Amino acid sequence: MGSKLSAPGGSSSVRSPSMEDIHTAYKQRNFSRARDLLREACEETESPQEKGQLLSISAAHGDLETVRFLLTEKRVELPVEPTDDNPAVVAAHFGHTEVVHELLESLSGPCSPQRLLNWMLALACQRGHLEVVKLLVLTHGADPENYAVRKNEFPVIVRLPLYAAIKSGNEDIALFLLRHGAYFCSYILLDSPDPSKRLLRKYFIEASALPSSYPGKTALCVKWSRLRLPWVDLDWLLDISCQITELDLSANCLPSLPSIIPWGLINLKKLNLSDNHLGELPCVQSSDEIICSRLLEIDISSNKLSHLPPGFLHLSKLQKLTASRNYLERLFEEENATNWIGLRKLQELDLADNKLTELPALFMHSFKSLSYLNVSRNSLKSFPDPWSCPLML
Incomplete structure (x- = not known):
C-alpha cells in the first residue's frame, strides 16, 4: 500500500x-x-x-x-x-x-483517525491479518466500504479493502468484510471473476435435501441479497440451476437478469427480486420456455416495472405475488396475455404504491383463490365487479 x-x-x-x-x-x-x-x-x-x-x-x-x-x-x-x-x-x-x-x-481529542483506520484496514486485508481486520472494523469503526487514501490523493481500487483481500487471496477476510458492510462492485467482479464466484457459491448458498425424484442432488437456497451486485452472471448459476429452490437477490443494484432467472429454474419455489433497478424480466417467446412451474412466492417490489411480466400468467402454482412500489400503469400487457392458465391459485396480491388506473376483469376474474388484495396508493378509477373468490371487501 x-x-x-x-x-x-x-x-x-x-x-x-x-x-x-x-x-x-x-x-x-x-x-x-x-x-x-x-x-x-x-x-x-x-x-x-x-x-x-x-x-x-x-x-x-x-x-x-x-x-x-x-x-x-x-x-x-x-x-x-x-x-x-x-x-x-x-x-x-x-x-x-x-x-x-x-x-x-x-x-484523543477532536482529530478524526478515519483516514488512518481505513489505510490500516486496506493494508491488513492485503497482508492477510484477519484479527487486525476484525479489530479495526468491530472495535474502532473502520469502514469496509471506504477506500484507503492519504491526504491530497485520489481513491484507487487497489486500496478498497474487499478488492485488496480478494486480489491477495485472503478469502477469510473477504468473507468477513462482506458480512460487515463491504459490497461487490463491478471492478471486483471484472478483475477477480473466479474468486468472486467462489465466494458467492461457497458462503452464500445453503443446501438441503431435494425430493427423491432427484437422487443425489441437494436443494440450494441462494442468498445473494444486500451485496450490491451490479449484475448476476449466468455462469454463477447454470450448473446448479436444477437445484435452486429459493433465490434471494433483493437489495442489489440489478438493472437486468440473465435469461435463466426465473424461467429456467425448474425447482424454484421462492423468488425475491425486491429493491433493485429492474424495468423488466427476461423475455420469453412462449410458455414452453417457462419451466419454473413450482414457484409459490414472488417478491418483485421496489423496482421499475411498468407492468407485470406476462410470464407470470403461466405460473399455475403461484400463491403470493408482491409487486408494490413499482411504476405499474397496467397489470399486464393484454396483447401478450394469450393462452394462459396460471394464477388460478394466487392467494395474495400486493400492488400498493403504483400508478394503476384500473384492474382489468380479464385478469382479476381469473384469480379464483384470491384472499388478500392490496391496491392502496394507486390511481384507480373503478373496481371490477365481484367474482367468485375468497376475497373479502
Missing part, C-alpha cells in the same frame, strides 16, 4: 548506535535487552521525531510493553496521518493486533 514499508532492521531516517543495537536485540529475540536500550535511547533524546521512531520500532516487533511505556510514561503521541512509518500502520502491516489496539486507544 503506497511506498515500501521499512522492515525492522532496515534503513531509517534517524540512526544512532543505540538504534542499531535495538534492532539487533529485537532480531535476536532478546526483548529484555531491546527494551533497556530503547528506554535508554528515549531518555537521551528530546526529539518528538526520534521518540516517534522508537514507537514505530517497538510496534513493528509487537513489543506491547514498550509501546505502553512510550505512550503513557513518555507521552509519545500517535500521528493520525497514515504514513508508512506511522506506528499504527507499522503494527497493522506486521499483524500485531494488541499493539494496534493499544495505539489506537491512545488517540
Whole structure:
C-alpha cells in the first residue's frame, strides 16, 4: 500500500548506535535487552521525531510493553496521518493486533483517525491479518466500504479493502468484510471473476435435501441479497440451476437478469427480486420456455416495472405475488396475455404504491383463490365487479 514499508532492521531516517543495537536485540529475540536500550535511547533524546521512531520500532516487533511505556510514561503521541512509518500502520502491516489496539486507544481529542483506520484496514486485508481486520472494523469503526487514501490523493481500487483481500487471496477476510458492510462492485467482479464466484457459491448458498425424484442432488437456497451486485452472471448459476429452490437477490443494484432467472429454474419455489433497478424480466417467446412451474412466492417490489411480466400468467402454482412500489400503469400487457392458465391459485396480491388506473376483469376474474388484495396508493378509477373468490371487501 503506497511506498515500501521499512522492515525492522532496515534503513531509517534517524540512526544512532543505540538504534542499531535495538534492532539487533529485537532480531535476536532478546526483548529484555531491546527494551533497556530503547528506554535508554528515549531518555537521551528530546526529539518528538526520534521518540516517534522508537514507537514505530517497538510496534513493528509487537513489543506491547514498550509501546505502553512510550505512550503513557513518555507521552509519545500517535500521528493520525497514515504514513508508512506511522506506528499504527507499522503494527497493522506486521499483524500485531494488541499493539494496534493499544495505539489506537491512545488517540484523543477532536482529530478524526478515519483516514488512518481505513489505510490500516486496506493494508491488513492485503497482508492477510484477519484479527487486525476484525479489530479495526468491530472495535474502532473502520469502514469496509471506504477506500484507503492519504491526504491530497485520489481513491484507487487497489486500496478498497474487499478488492485488496480478494486480489491477495485472503478469502477469510473477504468473507468477513462482506458480512460487515463491504459490497461487490463491478471492478471486483471484472478483475477477480473466479474468486468472486467462489465466494458467492461457497458462503452464500445453503443446501438441503431435494425430493427423491432427484437422487443425489441437494436443494440450494441462494442468498445473494444486500451485496450490491451490479449484475448476476449466468455462469454463477447454470450448473446448479436444477437445484435452486429459493433465490434471494433483493437489495442489489440489478438493472437486468440473465435469461435463466426465473424461467429456467425448474425447482424454484421462492423468488425475491425486491429493491433493485429492474424495468423488466427476461423475455420469453412462449410458455414452453417457462419451466419454473413450482414457484409459490414472488417478491418483485421496489423496482421499475411498468407492468407485470406476462410470464407470470403461466405460473399455475403461484400463491403470493408482491409487486408494490413499482411504476405499474397496467397489470399486464393484454396483447401478450394469450393462452394462459396460471394464477388460478394466487392467494395474495400486493400492488400498493403504483400508478394503476384500473384492474382489468380479464385478469382479476381469473384469480379464483384470491384472499388478500392490496391496491392502496394507486390511481384507480373503478373496481371490477365481484367474482367468485375468497376475497373479502
